[in-house]
Amino acid sequence: xxxxxxxxxxxxxxxxxxxxxxxxxxxxxxxxxxxxxxxxxxxxxxxxxxxxxxxxxxxxxxxxxxxxxxxxxxxxxxxxxxxxxxxxxxxxxxxxxxxxxxxxxxxxxxxxxxxxxxxxxxxx
Numbered sequence: 001x002x003x004x005x006x007x008x009x010x011x012x013x014x015x016x017x018x019x020x021x022x023x024x025x026x027x028x029x030x031x032x033x034x035x036x037x038x039x040x041x042x043x044x045x046x047x048x049x050x051x052x053x054x055x056x057x058x059x060x061x062x063x064x065x066x067x068x069x070x071x072x073x074x075x076x077x078x079x080x081x082x083x084x085x086x087x088x089x090x091x092x093x094x095x096x097x098x099x100x101x102x103x104x105x106x107x108x109x110x111x112x113x114x115x116x117x118x119x120x121x122x123x124x
Contacts, residue, residue, distance in 0.1 A: 018080060019124045021066035025059040025087065026117040032056050032110060053095055060084075060091040083120060087113070 015023075035052045038045035067084035071077070090113050097106040 016066075016070065016124075018063075018066040018070045019121070021059070021063045022117065022121045022124060025056070025063050026114070026121050028052065028056040028059040029110065029114045029117055033114065036107070036110070049098075053098060057091050057095060060088045064088050087117070087120075090116075 032049065032052045035045060035049040039049045064081070064084040064087075067080040071081050090109065094106065094109050094113065097109065
């Protein structure tokens, strides 16, 4: 019986796939801010920011997948799926604004996305 309690306690301490996906998304959004700074100061910044955009978008898709996988088997609340889907919509808008070169909206939206991602990570 004590072994079961210990195993359950250890399982709860390890990060879930959903937590890892949110952490990766948060990291990719932060790296986009860094590459945006490089975009202004170096010749390779544009390439780095462009590649980072694709990685960040992939991170948002991974977050949706992780949220669905966490929700479906357990039959829990679909709230994480809605949050992840909202991030995917924001990421889509962010990419479109970047392609259209609208920095007056692109930059604040990136800051908002980073803040929301940190909040989602803290809530897990």
